[in-house]
Amino acid sequence: MGAFSFWHILIVAAVVILLFGRGKISELMGDVAKGIKSFKKGLSEDETTAAAPPPATPPRAIDHEPVEPVRVEKAEERSKVG
Known part of the structure; x- marks a missing residue:
């Protein structure tokens, strides 16, 4: 009743x-890999712009x-004048 x-x-x-076929799964994994790469690239760009002083x-x-x-x-001088 516990684990699979x-x-x-x-x-x-x-x-x-x-249901999905082998092609769809490989496309999905490729898209996930591209997303991770672009995320890492975005993080590295943020670090380089933050590290460089204006x-x-x-x-x-x-x-x-x-x-x-x-x-x-x-x-005293004011009282003498007026």
């Missing part, structure tokens, strides 16, 4: 071959005019 015996597996395999842009110089220092008045 050799005869069960053999009968299932024979039914699958009769090209560095040189720092740009910012042109600006010098700023005059701001004079901070003390509270």
Whole structure:
């Protein structure tokens, strides 16, 4: 009542071959192999693009005019003026 015996597996395999034929099974396995190869290729392409750093842009110089220092008045000086 537990596991399948050799005869069960053999009968299932024979039914699958009769239903699908040898040609369909080999085509299916070929398609599976192509899918695995393209999946691996896609993974390797992702790793190479992730490993390569983006090209560095040189720092740009910012042109600006010098700023005059701001004079901070003390509270005592403000009271004298007004």
